[in-house]
Amino acid sequence: MLTRVWLSASLILSMGLGPATAQMTVTESFTGGSNIGGWTYGAPIQVIETSGGNPGAFLHASGLDTFAPMPRTAFNADNVFHGDFRDREVTSIGVDLITIAVDFSAADRPLSIMLVSDNNTPANFNDDWAAYHVGDVDVPVPGQGWRHFDFDIPSQSMTLPAGWNTQGFGPGSPTNPNWNDVITDVDQVRFFYGDPEFFFIFQVWNVGLDNPSITVVPEPTSLACLALAGLAMLRRRLHRPVIRGRQKRLSYSRETRTNAAAYST
Ligand SMILES: [Ca+2]
Numbered sequence: 406m407l408t409r410v411w412l413s414a415s416l417i418l419s420m421g422l423g424p425a426t427a428q429m430t431v432t433e434s435f436t437g438g439s440n441i442g443g444w445t446y447g448a449p450i451q452v453i454e455t456s457g458g459n460p461g462a463f464l465h466a467s468g469l470d471t472f473a474p475m476p477r478t479a480f481n482a483d484n485v486f487h488g489d490f491r492d493r494e495v496t497s498i499g500v501d502l503i504t505i506a507v508d509f510s511a512a513d514r515p516l517s518i519m520l521v522s523d524n525n526t527p528a529n530f531n532d533d534w535a536a537y538h539v540g541d542v543d544v545p546v547p548g549q550g551w552r553h554f555d556f557d558i559p560s561q562s563m564t565l566p567a568g569w570n571t572q573g574f575g576p577g578s579p580t581n582p583n584w585n586d587v588i589t590d591v592d593q594v595r596f597f598y599g600d601p602e603f604f605f606i607f608q609v610w611n612v613g614l615d616n617p618s619i620t621v622v623p624e625p626t627s628l629a630c631l632a633l634a635g636l637a638m639l640r641r642r643l644h645r646p647v648i649r650g651r652q653k654r655l656s657y658s659r660e661t662r663t664n665a666a667a668y669s670t
Pocket residue numbers: 433434435436458459460461462463615616
């Protein structure tokens with residue numbers, strides 16, 4: 406099923422074959438109105454624009470009255486941005502953001518990433534919590550255009566990684582949340598405009614998001630399938646030059662045969 410998702414038209418799939426590990430990145434470009442992760446700002450006005458993105462289509466939210474925009478995936482949905490990050494060997498998550506307008510200021514807000522756990526009670530939001538990391542790159546301010554963010558996800562760490570913290574969302578959230586519980590069962594990926602522990606004033610935001618991506622180390626079998634699919638695509642693209650090359654070789658060998666025949670007589 407995931408293979409079908411990865412090969413759908415609007416998703417960009419890139420593979421890098423390094424000497425040690427193969428990595429594969431799935432990127433949602435929003436082309437054709439696609440939104441695999443169910444990404445949302447929860448804004449009153451929200452559309453997938455067909456242009457103005459980085460490039461092309463992007464998720465555009467306006468009239469968003471909040472202390473901090475929090476673009477996020479559809480909670481608990483079954484998609485490529487969720488699940489057992491350790492098993493899937495997730496290595497990084499990326500996103501491109503633009504701030505089109507804001508009432509006062511978007512300055513001095515490092516973008517944070519939050520991996521949310523439903524604490525195994527999907528119907529009860531009072532015990533949800535997140536492991537989060539405050540990045541070192543600020544969200545863009547109006548006029549700055551698109552800005553790219555990349556977060557390392559230490560999915561193989563057996564303890565809360567250095568630079569990561571946890572935050573409870575309700576009175577029932579665990580007092581000592583376990584990193585292993587969330588990294589093996591991520592129910593939502595959320596970006597937070599700033600440090601989630603800080604207080605901010607409410608402002609009305611006009612913002613956009615493009616190219617949310619997740620990079621994993623795929624299993625050798627799925628990598629082989631994708632490599633074959635990639636080869637098939639490459640072969641189709643190279644169809645004509647390959648045929649021309651073959652024809653050239655064929656005519657050359659025919660010529661050689663003719664010459665050989667001429668010499669033998
Ligand atoms: Ca796009």
